[in-house]
Amino acid sequence: MTSGAEAVDAAIKIARKWAFFVKGIRDGSAHILTATACYHGVTLSTVSMASKKAEHFSTYLPNVGSTAPSGTVVRYGEIDDLRKAFTEDGPRIAAFMIEPIQGSAGIVVPPAGYIKEVAELCKEHNVLFIADEIQTGFGRTGTNLCHQHDGVKADLVVLGKALSGGLYPMSGVMGPSRVMDIISPFEIGTTMANNPPGCAAALAALDVLVDEKLADRADRLGKLLLERLRSYDLPYVVEFSGRGLFLAMVIEAKPPKVTGRRIAALLAQRGVLVSSNTAGTRIRICPPLTISEEDLMRGADVVAAVFAEIEDVGDIPGEAVEDGFVTSRT
Numbered sequence: 001m002t003s004g005a006e007a008v009d010a011a012i013k014i015a016r017k018w019a020f021f022v023k024g025i026r027d028g029s030a031h032i033l034t035a036t037a038c039y040h041g042v043t044l045s046t047v048s049m050a051s052k053k054a055e056h057f058s059t060y061l062p063n064v065g066s067t068a069p070s071g072t073v074v075r076y077g078e079i080d081d082l083r084k085a086f087t088e089d090g091p092r093i094a095a096f097m098i099e100p101i102q103g104s105a106g107i108v109v110p111p112a113g114y115i116k117e118v119a120e121l122c123k124e125h126n127v128l129f130i131a132d133e134i135q136t137g138f139g140r141t142g143t144n145l146c147h148q149h150d151g152v153k154a155d156l157v158v159l160g161k162a163l164s165g166g167l168y169p170m171s172g173v174m175g176p177s178r179v180m181d182i183i184s185p186f187e188i189g190t191t192m193a194n195n196p197p198g199c200a201a202a203l204a205a206l207d208v209l210v211d212e213k214l215a216d217r218a219d220r221l222g223k224l225l226l227e228r229l230r231s232y233d234l235p236y237v238v239e240f241s242g243r244g245l246f247l248a249m250v251i252e253a254k255p256p257k258v259t260g261r262r263i264a265a266l267l268a269q270r271g272v273l274v275s276s277n278t279a280g281t282r283i284r285i286c287p288p289l290t291i292s293e294e295d296l297m298r299g300a301d302v303v304a305a306v307f308a309e310i311e312d313v314g315d316i317p318g319e320a321v322e323d324g325f326v327t328s329r330t
Helices: 004-023 079-092 114-124 146-150 196-211 214-231 260-269 293-312
Strands: 031-033 093-098 128-132 156-159 172-174 237-243 246-251 282-285 320-322 325-327
Touching (some): 004 156, 093 114, 114 146, 196 214, 214 246, 260 293
Parallel strands (some): 031 093, 093 128, 128 156
Antiparallel strands (some): 156 172
């Protein structure tokens, strides 16, 4: 495929068809369960999976999302919620799709052992375990795939973004033949899927991932970056979150001067690109896995300077979002 959302949509189709032919769930009844605060894309089907939906795009795709058929809401990181949902509705649930670390929510890491328990529950209830590795895959968190930290293997893995090293839009779904072979020719595809430049770029990127041990590099550099950032004793930062080079600073926002959006905007002016979650309390730091140690430390120094100055700086272009447009406060 070309986009992550397309790959997620493909995984939904695979899971629904598997549910009918393998699990015996009646057509139109199979539920694809997700977790609260998830992000799997912005197409109609992937927006339907979110716990908080944008306005004016309904009607949404039925039988998907973080609320199980009987009404249990599955909170991210709360294994008892998932256990209750499976106990009540296991025969109707085809798959549970989850980000091993929630990316767009602000790099939210689940409790230790959570993903392993997820995999075990899915196996117990004959539910497909789908790992959305679009943001966390390809070495980003210190392993080739993030859910491998827990020593488990997903039934389906959704891939994108770094798959082609950023050269060409490419995404895909990976899984064993017992699941993937349920799909017939031409049931999944788009005009630009399987294109030669993208495939060549992906093969080269995978070679670099393995040959240059980018996962190990991300793990090492992530620890160095965290050590440097913690050494500054940054004001407003209450904790750090993440693994490898998939990190976030959790801040105590003090509007109007100290917000995630303002910090991100000032950092962009200083040459460091980060992003803030919608609430403005988590600032995501995701540098290239190939970044030099020197540049990484230089970026950390810029972060420290911005935190020290943010209350004294005036209006910053891009510091606010008003009516869907990014603006300065003036």
